[in-house]
Amino acid sequence: MSAVLPIAGATPARSEGVWRIAWRRFRGDRVGMVSLFIVAAFLVLIALSATHVVARHWQQEVGVPNAPPTFLGPRPPEDLGTIEVPKGPNVDLSDVDPLAPRYREWAERAARMKTTEAPRMATLPFGGDRLGRDVLSKAVKGTEVSVFVGVLAAAVATTIGTLLGAAAGFLGGRINDFLEWVYNVFTAAPDILLIFAFAAVFGRGIGTVVLILGLTGWASVYRQVRAEFIKHRNREYVRAAEAIGASAGSRMFRHILPNVSHVILVRLSLLVVGFIKYEVILSYLGLGVPVDQVSWGTMLAEAQAELILGYWWQLAAATAFMALFVTAFSLMADAWRDALDPRLRGAD
Amino acid sequence: MWAYLIRRLWQMVPTLIGVVLLVFLLFKFFGADPAVIVGGLNATQEQVAAIRTQLGLDRPWWVQLLIYLREIVTFEWGRSWATNEAVSNLFATRLPATLTVMVPILILDTLVALPIAMWVAYRRGSLSDRTIMVITTVALSISFLVYIIIGQYVFGFQLGWFPVQGWSDSTLTNLLTFVPLPVLLAVVVGISPQTRLYRSFFLDELGHDYVRTARAKGMTEGAVLFKHVLRNALIPIITNIGLALPGIFVGSFLIEVFFSIPGLGREVLLAVNRSDYPVIQATTVYLAMLTMLINLATDLLYKVVDPRVVLK
Numbered sequence: 278m279s280a281v282l283p284i285a286g287a288t289p290a291r292s293e294g295v296w297r298i299a300w301r302r303f304r305g306d307r308v309g310m311v312s313l314f315i316v317a318a319f320l321v322l323i324a325l326s327a328t329h330v331v332a333r334h335w336q337q338e339v340g341v342p343n344a345p346p347t348f349l350g351p352r353p354p355e356d357l358g359t360i361e362v363p364k365g366p367n368v369d370l371s372d373v374d375p376l377a378p379r380y381r382e383w384a385e386r387a388a389r390m391k392t393t394e395a396p397r398m399a400t401l402p403f404g405g406d407r408l409g410r411d412v413l414s415k416a417v418k419g420t421e422v423s424v425f426v427g428v429l430a431a432a433v434a435t436t437i438g439t440l441l442g443a444a445a446g447f448l449g450g451r452i453n454d455f456l457e458w459v460y461n462v463f464t465a466a467p468d469i470l471l472i473f474a475f476a477a478v479f480g481r482g483i484g485t486v487v488l489i490l491g492l493t494g495w496a497s498v499y500r501q502v503r504a505e506f507i508k509h510r511n512r513e514y515v516r517a518a519e520a521i522g523a524s525a526g527s528r529m530f531r532h533i534l535p536n537v538s539h540v541i542l543v544r545l546s547l548l549v550v551g552f553i554k555y556e557v558i559l560s561y562l563g564l565g566v567p568v569d570q571v572s573w574g575t576m577l578a579e580a581q582a583e584l585i586l587g588y589w590w591q592l593a594a595a596t597a598f599m600a601l602f603v604t605a606f607s608l609m610a611d612a613w614r615d616a617l618d619p620r621l622r623g624a625d
Numbered sequence: 626m627w628a629y630l631i632r633r634l635w636q637m638v639p640t641l642i643g644v645v646l647l648v649f650l651l652f653k654f655f656g657a658d659p660a661v662i663v664g665g666l667n668a669t670q671e672q673v674a675a676i677r678t679q680l681g682l683d684r685p686w687w688v689q690l691l692i693y694l695r696e697i698v699t700f701e702w703g704r705s706w707a708t709n710e711a712v713s714n715l716f717a718t719r720l721p722a723t724l725t726v727m728v729p730i731l732i733l734d735t736l737v738a739l740p741i742a743m744w745v746a747y748r749r750g751s752l753s754d755r756t757i758m759v760i761t762t763v764a765l766s767i768s769f770l771v772y773i774i775i776g777q778y779v780f781g782f783q784l785g786w787f788p789v790q791g792w793s794d795s796t797l798t799n800l801l802t803f804v805p806l807p808v809l810l811a812v813v814v815g816i817s818p819q820t821r822l823y824r825s826f827f828l829d830e831l832g833h834d835y836v837r838t839a840r841a842k843g844m845t846e847g848a849v850l851f852k853h854v855l856r857n858a859l860i861p862i863i864t865n866i867g868l869a870l871p872g873i874f875v876g877s878f879l880i881e882v883f884f885s886i887p888g889l890g891r892e893v894l895l896a897v898n899r900s901d902y903p904v905i906q907a908t909t910v911y912l913a914m915l916t917m918l919i920n921l922a923t924d925l926l927y928k929v930v931d932p933r934v935v936l937k
Contacts, residue, residue: 458639458640458643459643461639461640461643462640462643462644462646462647463647465640465641465643465644465913465916465917466644466871466909466912466913466916467871467872467912467916469872469878470893470908470909470912471909473893473894473897473905474648474651474652474905474906474909475651476897477652477656477896477897477900477902477905478651478652478655478656479655550766554768554769557768557770558768558769558770558879561770562882562894563898564897564898573768574770577768577770577771577774580774581774584774584775584778585778585782592771592774592775596767596768596771599766599767599768600763600766600767602766603765603766603767604762604763604766607762607765607766608762
């Protein structure tokens with residue numbers, strides 16, 4: 278494939294593709310590029326976390342409970358108000374103590390067991406939670422889970438929406454009527470109620486959250502893909518493909534789909550942001566990620582009780598990670614939309 | 626007009642049947658066995674079988690569907706499995722609390738977001754426009770949960786301006802004492818997306834020729850904005866409010882959970898946690914009905930706002 282060089286005064290032999298034009302426009306968008314780098318950095322972090330390179334030991338209790346962040350320094354020892362341990366020799370009870378003959382045996386058996394008392398840190402880089410787990414590792418692991426759920430659920434919703442939208446838009450007729458009816462049914466009740474109804478039926482767990490969000494969130498993709506397919510259905514290139522004997526499936530997915538894929542991509546990225554927010558809320562309410570996993574939502578749920586005691590770091594960590602990722606991702610999605618929106622093409 | 630109304634109502638029937646079918650099939654074929662849920666952990670085989678007969682679960686599924694349809698039409702939803710409270714009673718007692726919180730939120734949200742949006746749209750591209758857009762982007766990316774957690778901590782716990790949570794029997798006390806904090810937080814959260822949306826509506830209108838004509842005629846900027854642009858932008862604004870309206874009946878369940886407000890949203894969440902199917906099913910079906918009616922009302926309102934609109 279030859280590179281297309283912009284030659285002054287000459288028309289290029291081959292017109293630029295949608296993606297190339299979009300990329301050129303995207304590169305000019307400074308905010309978009311910065312957010313792309315931030316999102317890419319997060320994806321690297323998630324990949325490292327998923328392959329257990331970082332944050333592998335997030336469940337280990339490495340610090341003292343609620344260990345403060347290192348920059349705050351260790352917490353001063355508190356007066357716990359406990360009763361003092363009595364000093365002086367113990368009273369000899371061996372003549373009345375029925376267990377006395379076995380103490381020596383137990384002491385020997387205990388000596389054969391080896392226990393290691395892991396040293397607990399007084400401070401952790403960004404503090405510890407109620408059990409003394411490292412908040413930073415938790416935040417990294419939580420990022421992995423939350424983003425994974427958001428992206429996968431958006432992928433499920435986009436797949437469903439695209440398939441149904443393509444069928445309704447391209448095939449039309451009865452299929453269109455039927456799918457429009459299904460669409461109306463799914464959009465009839467408020468989103469959150471539908472999610473609750475599905476959650477009541479399918480139970481808890483990461484896979485379930487993905488399924489619930491995917492099954493309830495496809496409507497917006499369907500709507501737009503259907504409109505695009507109706508627009509493209511009778512274009513010349515599709516008629517030409519039909520004339521050379523391309524099947525309906527081939528025309529739908531090999532000819533039209535690449536031409537509307539940018540619309541789908543923009544929808545997908547908008548869904549990711551929405552689903553991450555939903556996952557956080559569902560996990561907070563106990564309808565999402567199970568207790569042996571961590572996500573931004575479960576961290577916020579723990580943070581609420583900690584805040585009252587003055588331990589703000591878990592809340593800060595979860596909020597900061599989430600705010601940074603979601604802001605960068607939404608700005609990137611906006612820049613994508615600006616770069617890919619065909620209505621703007623030719624405007625610059 | 627009447628023909629339009631009747632036709633629109635008639636068109637709702639298939640959708641409504643669809644919602645009923647969806648809810649019925651979802652719980653019937655994917656949900657756990659209701660008899661086991663009702664029976665609890667210590668129920669014997671015989672007890673479960675007895676409950677099954679009592680609930681009509683031993684009949685063929687289409688008979689169950691008919692029973693279900695009859696319940697919907699007669700508004701006889703039976704009782705909650707968890708508390709044995711009649712579902713209709715549940716609606717009657719929980720809805721007022723939800724509305725007490727949600728109606729002020731919706732009104733304030735709109736009243737605050739509209740002027741800001743109009744102002745930034747008018748000064749498009751200026752520093753204040755860009756600053757507000759950046760602020761809203763960041764504000765949108767922080768979870769609603771964080772606002773409530775911090776707001777409740779700071780204003781309720783640290784400063785003590787408002788009670789942390791609570792509710793009373795008197796609507797006035799509720800409005801004056803318990804509602805302000807949740808409303809304040811919800812408005813702060815809701816204002817970002819609303820401002821962005823309304824800004825785009827105003828921007829659309831500001832680009833039209835009639836704006837230039839109005840200015841050319843020598844109208845004051847105030848008259849251009851409030852008499853022309855606002856009036857034209859009202860259609861998408863009403864659509865948006867119409868879309869938000871059904872939501873106020875389930876309320877912001879998060880607000881109700883955090884502030885212990887005995888509303889419908891909290892009840893639905895409790896029902897989900899207790900697998901209390903009748904409550905979830907009833908809420909979903911009735912809210913779908915309500916949503917469709919509100920959509921119809923919104924369409925009728927277009928005609929009032931814009932005489933050019935032809936209902937067909």
